[in-house]
Amino acid sequence: MTDTTEKHEDWSRPPATEVGVIGWLRKNLFSSWFNSILSLIAIYLIITTIPGIIEWALINSVWGDKSPEVCREAKGACWAFIYEKHRFILFGVYPYEEHWRPLVAMIIFLTLIFGSCIKPLWKLGWWLAALWAGGLVMVGILMWGGIFGLEYVNQSQWGGLPLTLFLATFGTVFAFPLGIFLALGRRSRMPAIRSLSVAYIELIRGVPLISILFMASVMFPLFLPAGVSIDKLLRAQVGIILFGAAYGAEIIRAGLQAIPRGQYEAADAMGLSYWQSMRKIILPQALRITIPPMVNGFIGGFKDTSLVVIIGLFDLLMTSRVAFQDINWRPFYVEGYLFCAAIYFCFCFFMSRYSQWLEKDLAKDQNH
Amino acid sequence: MQSLKVIGLAAGAVMLAGQAFAGATLDAVMDRGAVRCGVSGSLAGFSIPDSQGKMQGLDADICRAVAAAVLGDAEAVEFVPLSAQQRFTALQSGEVDVLSRNTTWTLTRDTALGLNFTNVTFYDGQGFMVRTDLGVTNASELDGAAICVQTGTTTEKNLTDYFRATGMTFDPVVFEGFEESVTAFVAGRCDVYTTDASGLASIRVSNVENPDDYVILPDIISKEPLGPVTRNDDDEWFDVVKWTVNALLNAEEMGISSANVDEMLTSDDPNIQRLLGVAPGMGESMKINEEWAYNAIKQVGNYSEIFERSVGTDTPLGFQRGVNALWTNGGLMYAPPIR
Numbered sequence: 001m002t003d004t005t006e007k008h009e010d011w012s013r014p015p016a017t018e019v020g021v022i023g024w025l026r027k028n029l030f031s032s033w034f035n036s037i038l039s040l041i042a043i044y045l046i047i048t049t050i051p052g053i054i055e056w057a058l059i060n061s062v063w064g065d066k067s068p069e070v071c072r073e074a075k076g077a078c079w080a081f082i083y084e085k086h087r088f089i090l091f092g093v094y095p096y097e098e099h100w101r102p103l104v105a106m107i108i109f110l111t112l113i114f115g116s117c118i119k120p121l122w123k124l125g126w127w128l129a130a131l132w133a134g135g136l137v138m139v140g141i142l143m144w145g146g147i148f149g150l151e152y153v154n155q156s157q158w159g160g161l162p163l164t165l166f167l168a169t170f171g172t173v174f175a176f177p178l179g180i181f182l183a184l185g186r187r188s189r190m191p192a193i194r195s196l197s198v199a200y201i202e203l204i205r206g207v208p209l210i211s212i213l214f215m216a217s218v219m220f221p222l223f224l225p226a227g228v229s230i231d232k233l234l235r236a237q238v239g240i241i242l243f244g245a246a247y248g249a250e251i252i253r254a255g256l257q258a259i260p261r262g263q264y265e266a267a268d269a270m271g272l273s274y275w276q277s278m279r280k281i282i283l284p285q286a287l288r289i290t291i292p293p294m295v296n297g298f299i300g301g302f303k304d305t306s307l308v309v310i311i312g313l314f315d316l317l318m319t320s321r322v323a324f325q326d327i328n329w330r331p332f333y334v335e336g337y338l339f340c341a342a343i344y345f346c347f348c349f350f351m352s353r354y355s356q357w358l359e360k361d362l363a364k365d366q367n368h
Numbered sequence: 369m370q371s372l373k374v375i376g377l378a379a380g381a382v383m384l385a386g387q388a389f390a391g392a393t394l395d396a397v398m399d400r401g402a403v404r405c406g407v408s409g410s411l412a413g414f415s416i417p418d419s420q421g422k423m424q425g426l427d428a429d430i431c432r433a434v435a436a437a438v439l440g441d442a443e444a445v446e447f448v449p450l451s452a453q454q455r456f457t458a459l460q461s462g463e464v465d466v467l468s469r470n471t472t473w474t475l476t477r478d479t480a481l482g483l484n485f486t487n488v489t490f491y492d493g494q495g496f497m498v499r500t501d502l503g504v505t506n507a508s509e510l511d512g513a514a515i516c517v518q519t520g521t522t523t524e525k526n527l528t529d530y531f532r533a534t535g536m537t538f539d540p541v542v543f544e545g546f547e548e549s550v551t552a553f554v555a556g557r558c559d560v561y562t563t564d565a566s567g568l569a570s571i572r573v574s575n576v577e578n579p580d581d582y583v584i585l586p587d588i589i590s591k592e593p594l595g596p597v598t599r600n601d602d603d604e605w606f607d608v609v610k611w612t613v614n615a616l617l618n619a620e621e622m623g624i625s626s627a628n629v630d631e632m633l634t635s636d637d638p639n640i641q642r643l644l645g646v647a648p649g650m651g652e653s654m655k656i657n658e659e660w661a662y663n664a665i666k667q668v669g670n671y672s673e674i675f676e677r678s679v680g681t682d683t684p685l686g687f688q689r690g691v692n693a694l695w696t697n698g699g700l701m702y703a704p705p706i707r
Binding site for chain 1: 409410411412413416417418419420421422423446447448449450451453454457458460461462463547570573574575683684685
């Protein structure tokens with residue numbers, strides 16, 4: 001009897017090669033001969049590169065308020081370059097003494113964005129919208145000034161991170177509803193609306209963003225009457241919105257087509273009007289299943305804002321590049337690009353994680 | 369990109385026929401209280417923001433001088449950074465009042481694009497830089513060389529023209545961006561690097577480990593006279609910009625600088641009296657105030673001060689005056705008299 005029990009306990013325990021570190025390694029890195037080779041190559045690459053990178057970035061690097069000459073002597077990264085130029089990279093040519101204004105404006109702006117991502121706050125409904133309106137007015141006052149004793153700053157002097165955030169956020173916020181209307185228009189039974197939507201979407205999707213920005217900045221002003229000029233920043237923003245809307249429309253259309261026909265028929269059978277059925281039945285489902293491609297689009301759109309460099313707007317990428325055009329700091333462009341990339345990564349990574357959470361959370365609601 | 373640019377420029381030239389700004393720019397500038405000035409914003413020594421975000425350089429200071437002359441305040445300038453492609457449209461459409469963006473004065477730009485170049489503020493030209501150990505001493509020895517060049521610039525075209533004209537061959541190694549092309553040259557991907565001589569000098573001092581390993585050949589294969597540009601339908605404004613630059617050059621010639629301009633007000637020399645508005649009439653004929661040149665010199669400095677501060681021997685760029693010296697010193701800078 002005792003023998004059998006012991007044996008039974010043995011059976012219930014997995015072999016040593018299947019658990020713990022060895023088990024994990026076997027399962028994840030060495031599950032087949034092909035994976036083993038890939039793992040070995042990867043491990044070799046990591047071992048050969050990582051120490052060099054750490055040495056360059058941390059050990060031999062120059063930190064704090066040092067001169068470019070010190071950096072030239074050093075073998076590692078020159079973070080002194082970032083220290084010297086960080087305010088220019090973040091805020092561009094905004095007047096130096098007034099840098100606290102875009103800083104505060106950016107904090108308000110980011111608080112609004114992150115706040116809107118927190119689920120319990122959605123219950124605020126219109127109050128949230130009111131908060132946004134109030135917040136944006138404050139952001140506007142801080143950025144432009146001209147009242148409350150703040151010096152007026154023309155939007156041509158905006159730059160750096162605030163500019164990138166504004167372009168990306170407003171690009172998303174306005175493109176999204178426009179995209180919904182275009183998607184609905186494309187599936188409309190009314191021929192005029194349908195063909196207009198199709199024409200718009202195909203035309204915009206048929207050209208790269210860079211050419212739209214180019215048209216907005218180079219061709220468009222020539223068609224305005226003499227003396228009338230629409231601000232460059234506004235033109236770029238409108239271009240980004242129009243571009244984002246065409247892509248958003250196609251993503252939403254995919255969502256609309258994925259909804260089973262029965263849902264449309266059920267809505268009709270209940271006597272709901274077109275707008276009622278869309279608002280209450282179709283769109284909530286369609287938008288939920290389009291979250292992953294939509295966020296993909298947002299992330300792409302966020303990074304696409306860097307294309308405004310071709311029309312001479314000083315966005316984050318442009319200010320980083322101008323910073324190392326300074327003749328004293330020219331050799332340290334790698335540090336400049338890394339700093340800029342780190343900022344972009346933080347925002348894009350947040351968007352991606354948030355969308356994963358949102359997807360799971362909404363799926364939970366659905367299963368109730 | 370290239371074809372878009374051509375379409376844009378052609379359309380610009382066509383549209384321009386219907387526009388009329390005659391005399392309007394000066395009034396607009398006075399009303400606004402600021403000069404809108406198109407600059408590069410990313411070219412060291414000419415127009416680039418410093419760590420405080422303040423635009424610095426030779427092109428930027430020309431804008432400040434114009435603002436000082438017209439409005440009496442050198443800081444009354446709105447700098448508009450413009451890319452190479454959009455700069456002419458921005459000027460044609462009235463987005464900027466004056467373009468001071470290291471722009472080469474050429475026949476087609478002066479005529480077909482409907483622009484007016486006021487003066488030359490910097491004489492540049494395309495040259496070559498090679499590694500010293502190659503032992504090359506002039507451009508005629510470059511037959512068959514691999515040459516790094518930035519694409520989409522007149523530099524690339526000049527290079528092709530030069531080699532075709534001299535019957536030599538070369539192996540172009542083209543790059544889209546500045547850093548990539550310089551990095552490739554320093555890494556030995558090509559034997560020769562070519563761009564404007566001013567650019568070569570700045571690369572030699574700032575992008576390579578040991579400047580003595582590289583030598584700039586004496587040959588200059590193109591003429592690149594850079595200067596401010598205005599629209600060709602507003603002569604009044606054109607004159608204001610042109611004579612502001614002329615005043616800066618004349619000031620250097622007469623020995624007037626920002627340091628001694630106040631003492632010069634009491635000078636007996638009629639030329640100086642006219643320039644500084646002590647003997648009135650000059651400002652009036654341009655419909656601006658009589659202290660125009662005084663303000664420009666006092667607040668910005670004469671041409672020599674601007675040059676030395678932006679690109680001169682005490683700056684990292686370290687340019688000699690060379691052809692940009694006054695005619696009295698063997699250079700090309702010759703301003704017509706103020707009278």
